[in-house]
Amino acid sequence: MDSAATARFEALRSRMASLAYRLLGSAADAEDVVQDAFLRWQAADRDYVEVPEAWLTKVVANLALDRLRSAYARRERTVGSWLPEPLLEGDPMLGPLDTVEQRESVTIAVLLLLERVPPVERAVYVLREAFSHSHKEIAQILDITESASQQHALRARRRVRAAPRAEVDRAAAREIVEAFVSAAASGRTDRLVALLTADATGLSDGAGLSATLMSLTGAENLARVIRGGFKPTPAKRRLAGGAPAFHAAIVNTNPAVIATVDDRVIGAVILTTTHGLITTATSIAAPTRLHRLTRTWRTTPQEAPPLIAKW
Structure with missing residues (x-):
């Protein structure tokens, strides 16, 4: 040719x-x-x-x-x-x-x-x-x-039309992610609940360890799981391959938290919002779903410091 x-x-x-x-x-x-x-x-x-x-x-x-x-x-x-x-x-x-x-x-x-x-x-x-x-x-x-x-x-x-519709600019997206990470890392369920709609849902691939997705409904239930997930332990660090850093990003046009170890993305939580509250948190951590995200992350200059430098 x-x-x-x-x-x-x-x-x-x-x-x-x-x-x-x-x-x-x-x-x-x-x-x-x-x-x-x-x-x-x-x-x-x-x-x-x-x-x-x-x-x-x-x-x-x-x-x-x-x-x-x-x-x-x-x-x-x-x-x-x-x-x-x-x-x-x-x-x-x-x-x-x-x-x-x-x-x-x-x-x-x-x-x-x-x-x-x-x-x-x-x-x-x-x-x-x-x-x-x-x-x-x-x-x-x-x-x-x-x-x-x-x-x-x-x-x-x-x-x-059943999908939530809410567009946020870059500054607002970062504010949403900062508030989410701060509340999740605080260990206080009430702070997370305040950021969620009453019928908020969570979806997770369980880091690829489960054959089916894990789903949760309700602000209280979701807040408890997120709080537990953000609590650092030696076992979690071993599973991640080190102490992750957490960053604010935009993924598929939505606010997102990205967790990295060195220059490797080990997970992402994508947040869907409406009227300033989180309606859905989708956690993706299966390595097979993160290859391209990692490649793009490695070649994208990070303009802001991580929200948490070392978990």
Whole structure:
């Protein structure tokens, strides 16, 4: 393949990776899909490809759909056992974030909701809301009718409305995380409860040690678990591989706490808020879900000191 064709693909790589990530919720799977698309681009008769972006969008979308359908058929993505891979602010895989809809579509809450959506409906939602494709274009990409695309989009939007909606700027995000870490480290349940909605929920992958996700509901219950989790012990330090530092960050457009040992991310707690209170705390610490977050963290300058330098 000539250098011009390679350059054309590389110019679109980030956009294609973002599309695949929003469809799959997995950075590793998204990277695999993009590589498969590159191999197809190499093998294609590119003289007949009038618009490379449209051609690649169709290829990537359908490769991702094939993966989703296969995973569902093998029951690898059952509700209650799956979480998205988190992405740090600035990661190009997050893709376009100019509109509220684009930022919303990549939050952990929406990615989890989309797991309950049939694959084609999910693809229509992503192509429409995150990439602003017309229903005519979506019909061509997914080989469906325009009316079917419209119906899928309407159903998906109804489902996504259930996700909490609250945007915060960088300064407000840091304030939320600072208050959360301070309350959690204080050992006082009442301080945590004051930051949570009454029906706040918690979701954790148990650092990958459990086959299913652990879920909690209610401010009191969640506060007690968070308080216990933030209490340092020698056993926890051994499990972490050292004494972690805790940082404020933005992950998947939401405020987040990131725990690191040296330059390795060992966990993230992503906070969803509404009216200044935390509605959901999602804890992700399984090493398989943190590879890309660690890679991005290592190459991102940290502008502020850690909230806790040594736990």
